[in-house]
Amino acid sequence: AQKVTQAQTEISVVEKEDVTLDCVYETRDTTYYLFWYKQPPSGELVFLIRRNSFDEQNEISGRYSWNFQKSTSSFNFTITASQVVDSAVYFCALSEGSSNTGKLIFGQGTTLQVKP
C-alpha cells in the first residue's frame, strides 16, 4: 500500500542554520511522483517541487535542495541558511502512476520553527 512517512514531527533551529526534513515513501508502482508543499501559518498549501521516479538527480533552487534516493525510498528536503520566514509546516506527498486520478497521498507533515 502507498504511504508517506515524515518521522520528524517538529524541528526547531536558529536562523542561518541548515535543516533537513526527512521523507520516506512506500509504493509498489515503478512510476510515481513525489512532491513537497509548504503550509505557512496562513494555511494555504504552497507547491515547492515535483519529482518523477525516473529522475534521481538532486535539485537545488536557491536555498532549497532535494535529495531523491530510490534505494532508500527517500526524498529529503534541505533548507540552507534558514530564515524566520521558512517557519511553516512542510508536507511530503506521493502520487502513484497507476492512479487514474492523480490524487496525492500526504505525509503527516513536519513543523519547522526558525528562531531569530
Place this chain on the structure above:
Amino acid sequence: EPEVTQTPSHQVTQMGQEVILRCVPISNHLYFYWYRQILGQKVEFLVSFYNNEISEKSEIFDDQFSVERPDGSNFTLKIRSTKLEDSAMYFCASSPNRGDRNTEAFFGQGTRLTVV
C-alpha cells in the same frame, strides 16, 4: 497568474445543518479534487472529479458528501448533515491533467469549516 479560488474562507455551521463549500478551479483544468485537513493533522484526499463524474473517492467521502460542477466553472462540495468531526480545513485543487504528468495540482487557499 491563474489561481484556484475558494469561498468562503471560514464557515461556521450548526451540527446537522447542510453546508456547501465553493471552489472556482483554474479555467482550462480538467481534474478537480477536494482534500481535508483536520486541525494539526495531515492533508487527506476526499474525492477527485473528471468529465462531470467522480473518478475516485476515499473512505472519508461517505453518503453525507457530494460534489457537483453545476455551471462549468464552479466546483462544490456539499455536506448534508454536518457533524462535529467534519470541522476541518477543506482544500480544493485542480489540475490540467492527472496532476502527475507535466504539472502539479494547484490548491486553493482553503475553507475552514467549524461545526458547533
